[in-house]
Amino acid sequence: xxxxxxxxxxxxxxxxxxxxxxxxxxxxxxxxxxxxxxxxxxxxxxxxxxxxxxxxxxxxxxxxxxxxxxxxxxxxxxxxxxxxxxxxxxxxxxxxxxxxxxxxxxxxxxxxxxx
Amino acid sequence: xxxxxxxxxxxxxxxxxxxxxxxxxxxxxxxxxxxxxxxxxxxxxxxxxxxxxxxxxxxxxxxxxxxxxxxxxxxxxxxxxxxxxxxxxxxxxxxxxxxxxxxxxxxxxxx
Numbered sequence: 014x015x016x017x018x019x020x021x022x023x024x025x026x027x028x029x030x031x032x033x034x035x036x037x038x039x040x041x042x043x044x045x046x047x048x049x050x051x052x053x054x055x056x057x058x059x060x061x062x063x064x065x066x067x068x069x070x071x072x073x074x075x076x077x078x079x080x081x082x083x084x085x086x087x088x089x090x091x092x093x094x095x096x097x098x099x100x101x102x103x104x105x106x107x108x109x110x111x112x113x114x115x116x117x118x119x120x121x122x123x124x125x126x127x128x
Numbered sequence: 129x130x131x132x133x134x135x136x137x138x139x140x141x142x143x144x145x146x147x148x149x150x151x152x153x154x155x156x157x158x159x160x161x162x163x164x165x166x167x168x169x170x171x172x173x174x175x176x177x178x179x180x181x182x183x184x185x186x187x188x189x190x191x192x193x194x195x196x197x198x199x200x201x202x203x204x205x206x207x208x209x210x211x212x213x214x215x216x217x218x219x220x221x222x223x224x225x226x227x228x229x230x231x232x233x234x235x236x237x238x239x
Contacts, residue, residue, distance in 0.1 A: 044225055056171065056216065056229040069226055104171060111225040114178060115159065117218075121170035 015039040017120035019105050025126045029094050034123045036088045036105030045088045046106040046117065047080065049073070056104065062088065063111070095127045132160075132200075132217045132230030140236040147204040149233040151217030152197075158220040160193060161227065162202050165214045174202075174215075179222075209239045 018037045026032050038045050047059040060070040062080055079091045088107075092099055102122040108115050132153040141147050151160070162174040177184045177193045177200065184191050190203040204211055214234050218227040 046226055048227075048229075055231050056218075056227075058226050058228060061226045063225070069224065102168075106171075106227075108225070114176065115220060115225060116173055116176050117161065117220075117227055118173055119163070119171040124168075 017105055017107055017118055019103075019120035019123050021123055022121065023124040023126070025128060026095055028097060028127055032092045032095055032099075032125060034090045034092075034103050034105075034125070036090070036120060037086050038088055038105065038107030039109075039118060040086070042107035042109050042118075044068075044108045044111055044115075044117075045080075045082070046108075047090045048104040048106060048119075049101040050104065050122075051098075051101045059090075059103075092125075095125075097127050100125060100127045132219055132228070134215070134217060134230045134233045136233060137231065138234045138236070140238065141207055143207060143209055143237055143239050145207055147207050147211070147235055147237070149202045149215050149217075149235070151200045151202070151230055153200075153217075153219045153228075153230075154198065155219075156222040157195070158222050158224070160191075160200050161218050161220070162189075162191060162200075163216045163218060163229075165216065165232075167214075171216070204235075207235075207237045209237050211235060211237045 045062040050056045106119045108117045132151045135150045159178045161176045163171040214232045216232045218229045
């Protein structure tokens with residue numbers, strides 16, 4: 014069964030460093046998302062991406078964050094200057110369309126630890 | 129806040145019993161989706177119910193949706209120890225495409 018894949022599974026980074034998290038969405042999907050989950054807390058929406066541009070973003074997705082689809086398969090999340098509070102599990106997700114039957118499929122996540 | 133709120137926050141049952149988890153939300157939705165998460169792992173999609181549907185089944189799962197009460201329930205029948213996980217409801221708001229997650233119910237099934 015097709016799945017969303019994410020790399021790395023775990024990354025430890027120094028505060029202030031840039032981090033890029035990578036995702037390969039399901040191949041025929043058109044909508045892409047990033048979510049995060051701070052340990053013990055709920056899953057929070059960061060950003061959605063469609064037709065090579067951001068379609069929606071939350072308050073969390075500030076200027077430190079950016080997304081890119083550099084080629085036909087990868088979807089990346091960049092955090093420019095990491096902070097301690099960026100430590101979380103980051104989930105990539107994709108969906109075929111945006112209609113009422115729009116099932117959103119998630120990857121296994123990338124644990125980011127900022128020290 | 130548009131997020132759903134699950135009830136109860138934690139549920140512990142014996143294997144073989146049924147587990148019912150409830151979800152409430154605040155605004156008009158396009159659909160509602162239930163996910164499962166094992167500790168520290170990814171989110172596994174369980175079932176989607178559209179706003180014009182009232183009930184859906186998938187194996188041992190039964191989901192209901194009451195848009196007048198802005199609530200949904202997930203029933204797992206004949207629970208197994210392997211069902212132990214956190215279960216989240218998530219809504220797609222009318223006119224949007226992204227999910228807003230609830231706080232989750234931690235289900236423990238005791239063998």
